Amino acid sequence: MNQITENILTRRSIRSFIEDQISEEDLNTILTAGSYAPSGMGMQSWKFTAIQNANVLKKVNEAIRLTLKSMTVVAETHPYFVSLIEKAKDESANFLYHAPTLIIVSNLKDNGNSMADSALAIGNMMLAAHSLGIGSCWLNQLPRLTHMPFIREMLTDIDVPANHIVCGTVVMGYAAKEPKQAAPRKNVIHIIR
Amino acid sequence: MNQITENILTRRSIRSFIEDQISEEDLNTILTAGSYAPSGMGMQSWKFTAIQNANVLKKVNEAIRLTLKSMTVVAETHPYFVSLIEKAKDESANFLYHAPTLIIVSNLKDNGNSMADSALAIGNMMLAAHSLGIGSCWLNQLPRLTHMPFIREMLTDIDVPANHIVCGTVVMGYAAKEPKQAAPRKNVIHIIR
Numbered sequence: 001m002n003q004i005t006e007n008i009l010t011r012r013s014i015r016s017f018i019e020d021q022i023s024e025e026d027l028n029t030i031l032t033a034g035s036y037a038p039s040g041m042g043m044q045s046w047k048f049t050a051i052q053n054a055n056v057l058k059k060v061n062e063a064i065r066l067t068l069k070s071m072t073v074v075a076e077t078h079p080y081f082v083s084l085i086e087k088a089k090d091e092s093a094n095f096l097y098h099a100p101t102l103i104i105v106s107n108l109k110d111n112g113n114s115m116a117d118s119a120l121a122i123g124n125m126m127l128a129a130h131s132l133g134i135g136s137c138w139l140n141q142l143p144r145l146t147h148m149p150f151i152r153e154m155l156t157d158i159d160v161p162a163n164h165i166v167c168g169t170v171v172m173g174y175a176a177k178e179p180k181q182a183a184p185r186k187n188v189i190h191i192i193r
Numbered sequence: 194m195n196q197i198t199e200n201i202l203t204r205r206s207i208r209s210f211i212e213d214q215i216s217e218e219d220l221n222t223i224l225t226a227g228s229y230a231p232s233g234m235g236m237q238s239w240k241f242t243a244i245q246n247a248n249v250l251k252k253v254n255e256a257i258r259l260t261l262k263s264m265t266v267v268a269e270t271h272p273y274f275v276s277l278i279e280k281a282k283d284e285s286a287n288f289l290y291h292a293p294t295l296i297i298v299s300n301l302k303d304n305g306n307s308m309a310d311s312a313l314a315i316g317n318m319m320l321a322a323h324s325l326g327i328g329s330c331w332l333n334q335l336p337r338l339t340h341m342p343f344i345r346e347m348l349t350d351i352d353v354p355a356n357h358i359v360c361g362t363v364v365m366g367y368a369a370k371e372p373k374q375a376a377p378r379k380n381v382i383h384i385i386r
Contacts, residue, residue, distance in 0.1 A: 001222075003196045004324035008226045008317050027384065029194075033201045035377040037316065038331055041273070044378040051385045078305075080234070113333070116361060119312035123230065124201050127320065131197035138231055140306070159383060168309060184228040185237040190352060191220065192244045 007131050012182060014097075014135025017173035021052060021100045026132050030172070031103070033128035037120035040113030046121055046167075049104040049158055056158065057102060063154035064088075064095045064141050070150075084141065095141055099171035104142060106155070106164035118167030125170060135175035142166040200324050205375060207290075207328025210366035214245060214293045219325050223365070224296070226321035230313035233306030239314055239360075242297040242351055249351065250295060256347035257281075257288045257334050263343075277334065288334055292364035297335060299348070299357035311360030318363060328368035335359040 001009070022030075031048050039045070051057055068088035071081065087093045096102055105122055107114035126136045145151045146166040155166065194202070215223075224241050232238070244250055261281035264274065280286045289295055298315055300307035319329045338344045339359040348359065 002324050004200045005222055005226055005321050007197045008321060009229050011229070011231075013231050029198055031382045031384075032377075033198055035381055036202050036204070036375055038204075038206050038319070040331075040333060044381065047381050047383065049383045049385065053385050056385050112337075115308045116312040116331075119309040120316045123313045123316035124320075126231070127317075128198050128201060131195050138233075138309075140233060144305075158385060182229055184225075188228055188237065188240050189224045190240065190242045191224075192242065192246050192249050192351060 007127060009182070011127060011130040012135075012179035013137040014173075014175045014179060015137050016176040017097060017099045017135065017171075018176050019100065020174050022134055022172055026134060027052070027101065029132065030125045030128045030134070034105070034121040034125040037117070037124045039117040039120070040111070043111060043113065043117070045111050045114070046105055046107045046118055047161060047164060048121070049106065049160055051102045051104070051158070052100060057096065059154060059157070060102060061094055061096055063150045064145065065093055067145050067148045067150045068141075080140075080144070096139065096171050097137060099173045101172040103170050103172065104158075104160065104166055105168045105170075106160045107167045109163055109165045114165065115167050122168045122170050129172055133174070134172055135179075136170050136172045139169045139171055142169045200320060202375070204320060204323040205372035206330040207366075207368045207372060208330055209369040210290060210292045210328065210364075211369050212293065213367050215327055215365060219327060220245070220294065222325065223318045223321045223327070227298070227314040227318040230310070230317045232310040232313070233304070236304060236306065236310070238304050238307070239298055239300045239311055240354060240357060241314070242299065242353055244295045244297070244351070245293060250289065252347060252350070253295060254287055254289055256343045257338065258286055260338050260341045260343045273333070273337070289332065289364050290330060292366045294365040296363050296365065297351075297353065297359055298361045298363070299353045300360045302356055302358045307358065308360050315361045315363050322365055326367070327365055328372075329363050329365045332362045332364055335362045
């Protein structure tokens, strides 16, 4: 196993962070790694909005909380949202795992490759972060709520282009505790020789 | 720059391959790297079908060619398909860059995270491959044609589950020539400190 595959195999999603901020140099390295991901037709139509400002992070969190709070659980509500809607009733609820850095990856609404391209960029970022000792976790609240009014207003405030949707977001910081080893599912690989 | 970020920054899409096959060991390393990608809710609902058999690769290529050949260019045809449909008239057309290995990543049709999860897995595979000196390129024909009859029949033949769609495919092999350096787009990064 070389360093690259070892880095891939030891990366875990981190959901608990200490307060220390990621340095400017490391953040630049991470974002640059994202920008070197392949993209369909080489479009690179993504935008990476990295937020390290505590007040702006609070605003993002509050936009998520108020949007969730405005939703009612009905029979059709996706299970993913049921617990989030409940959690949103608590005014101090934090949907970003109290991470010091959030990166929002947005991309063209009308580009069929936007999700794949953005995921590849975020994958690069998470791997670069892990190689620097920085933990990360993909979060799906903003992508799922990208068309909701509170969210769109907040996205406009932080200059996410109006013709973009949020494809993925990732929180980053230093892990508060060592994660467990991964145990990927068996039987997902089929080789035809 | 450490080895991980260097590997990320030097990976390029490869579209021309020599005939040499990827070893069993390297293929396993690459597929394992894919299986260590994060997935929404930890579902890991993907399947990786790796094809190294020349006859099966021919069948996949012919399913793509016949599907494209059956399509007519109309005003609404996506530009991506116009040149492919033209190319498909040539019986010897190869849509897989004559690569010795093709990996098809399929995932549940009704999982909202299928595309993101599959892209993260393919990203890991491309980076692991590059670290082993193996070139790769994401191909979008099968994902775009996943619901077409010739394609579905071929997917069934190679045991892609009926409740799966093809989210992404990647060809792999040894590059026939050195790729150029990448030059990512400027102005995609916005940092709020």
